[in-house]
Amino acid sequence: MPSSAPGVDVLEARQLEVTFPGAAAPALRGVDLTLGDEKMIVVGANGSGKTTLIKSFLGLVPTTGGTVRVLDRDVDHIHGAVGLSTNLAEVYRLISLPIGDLVPVFAALKGGDPRELRERLHEFELDDVLGKRMHELSTGQQKLVGDLLAISFGPRLVLLDEPFDNVDFARRRRLVGRLRDLSAAVLLNTHELELLSNFGGWKLALMFEGRLFGPFRVDELDRLFLTRGTRPGALAEMTTSLGTFSITLDAGDRPMKSATSLNALVEALA
Amino acid sequence: MNLWRPYTKAMLTNRALWFWAVVFMGFWLAIGAFVESQGLSLAGASLRDYATSWYAVIVLFSLSMLAVSIANSMTYGSGALAYSFRFTRLTPESYFGSVVGGSAVLGFVLSFVLIGATTGMFAVRFGSVLLPANVPALVGISLLGGVFYMALSMTLILVVINYLGLKSASFVGFVPLLFSWALGVAQSYVRLPNWLLYGSPFNDLASLLYQGFAGYPSAPVLGQANGAALDWAPLTLGIVVWTVLLTGTSLWLLRRIRVRQLEEGRQI
Structure with missing residues (x-):
């Protein structure tokens, strides 16, 4: 191993x-x-x-x-x-069986104890997914099952x-x-x-x-700022299709914490 | 790391596979028993020849439905397999072995369900109960048939996944069915050359199934007692060699599996 x-x-x-x-x-x-x-x-x-x-x-x-x-x-x-494990749904499409049947399969594949995954599913109030196949779950349930598979089995x-x-x-x-x-x-x-x-x-x-x-x-x-152009002493420089931006500490054009997304921040400065 | 139990369960609980491999094949058996037999004077040996030829060809079709099912499943699982071979205890060999186990069991189950269907339908139509003559042989042939179709479908679909792209998957998945249909039906009506009767795994299988059910070797044309009987030894050798070759090829391809996105397979 x-x-x-x-x-x-x-x-x-x-x-x-x-x-x-x-x-x-x-x-x-x-x-x-x-x-x-x-x-x-x-x-x-x-x-x-x-x-x-x-x-x-x-x-x-x-x-x-x-x-x-x-x-x-x-x-x-x-x-x-x-x-190594991941929550990507596509890596768990190995066999078309209900989740309850897949729990011991995934545990065996990872060398873990199936009880660990069952307990996590119970903790996240997902006991009802055990009788369903992956495609029968809601998008959020699929995501959570993937997350719990990823963090189980040490x-x-x-x-x-x-x-x-x-x-x-x-x-x-x-x-x-x-x-x-x-x-x-x-x-x-x-x-x-x-x-x-x-x-x-x-x-x-x-x-x-x-x-x-x-x-x-x-x-x-809270201390990171995005600034248009290059700045001496910047933590990093971002060269993008919209221009060059500097990531600076404690001072700059826009504080990172104010942004809802990185794209919105860059576009606002471009 | 062997997953043959969950794979077997997944195959045995696949309702679509049961419909197409058993119910739909039952329909064709009914055609053979109740429609195609009209006007034929069938009794005794001729009835056994006729019913057995239908059984042999229908099992071919049924197993090819298993092949379609395996190919379809693999197009959905290329990412899972590529991940599992790297980051779980699953190896290409153990995966192959797991699917072989499931396919052999399913081949056995399908073959014997169709024995029951053949016996039942022909008993209703002709009032004569036809039982298979050599059950142990049929068990072995059915298991081998399941493994052959699985190795064939896996090889074909892995060529698609690794080299051609999923656009071809829908069509290539039907290749085993098309060959089964063409060669199985051809052997029922036409005197095929010996190189094809012995060299084609589909005809090897049909002839062996015939011999297992009837208890005597098949003639070159299934169900017609003319021409030299086919020899079971080269027939068995033929299907075994094909299965070994396809097993080696599919394992080689499986170790190199590429990840494909399902949407790539969308036709329009």
Whole structure:
């Protein structure tokens, strides 16, 4: 069972490029990302490349440049690495059976105890999904089942794509608590800037037009500003199709915390 | 990591598969028993020949429905398989073994349900109960048939997934059915050349099913007692060689499975 030693980077992308056949522009452009045993949120608008980034780490999209290493191994040559999990629905479409029958299947695939997943489903008041197949669930239920599958069975690294989409407020709060307490490295994608305040202490990266900027810290969010053009001493420079922007600390054109989305902030300054 | 139990359960509880592989095939058996038999003087050996040829061809069609079902399932699961081979205990070999287990069980079940249907319908029509002569042989042939169709459909659909794209999946999924239909029906009416009778896995299977049910070797034309009887040994060798070749090919392709988006398969 391959897994990286403690202290070793669990995720590493170097100059990662992904261009889908026939696409006018790359989905990912020169992404560099390193994650050790820590938690990171990637914030970006729909279509910015967040899901493609996660799929690249899972080996589910063909890369057109750069390297991807997961749990200290090349993703193209990894097998049986049960320590990595994700909430992407498409990876759970293995057999058409009710969720109740799939619980022991997924537990066996990950080498875990099915009771753990049943208890989590019960905690999130999802007992009634056990008799249903995945496609019979509501969008929010599907998302939650994927989330709970991802965080069950003692993962070392969890890749979560928009884990709060269509999830009701009460369960969102419960999920936030579970994610904060999770003893695993986490890479979490979201387009919701307002969620960030729940994840103090986590790393933060911004995704825009397939490029990744950061890392910053979620705790710094109140102090981050976006400024048009280049600024000496900036934390990062964002080169985009709308121009160049600088991310600065404590002073700048617009405070990040005031934005509802990164795109809205950039477009307001452009 | 063996998933043959959940795969077997998924196959056995697939109502659509039961409809197309059993109910729809029952309809064709009824055509054979009640419509096509009109005007034929059938009794004793001729009745057994006639009924057995229908049974053999109908089992081919039924198993090809299983092949369609497997191919369809794999187009939905390319992402799940690619992920599972990397990040779970599932290996291409154990996945293949799991589907083989389910397919063999289903091949056995379909074959024996159709034995019951054949016996029942012809008993109603002719008042004569026809029971299979060699049940152990039929068990073995049915299991092998299930595995052959599974390996064939998996090979074809993996070629689509890995190289052609899902646009072709709907059509390629029907290839086993088309071959079963063309070669099975042809053997019922036409004297096919020996190289085809022994070299085609579909005809190998039909002839062996015939021999298992009737208790004596099939003639080159199913149900017509003329021409030298077909030899079961090369027939068995033929289907086994095909199954082994397709198993090796599908495993090779499975290790290289590409992820496809379902929408890619939309035709219009």
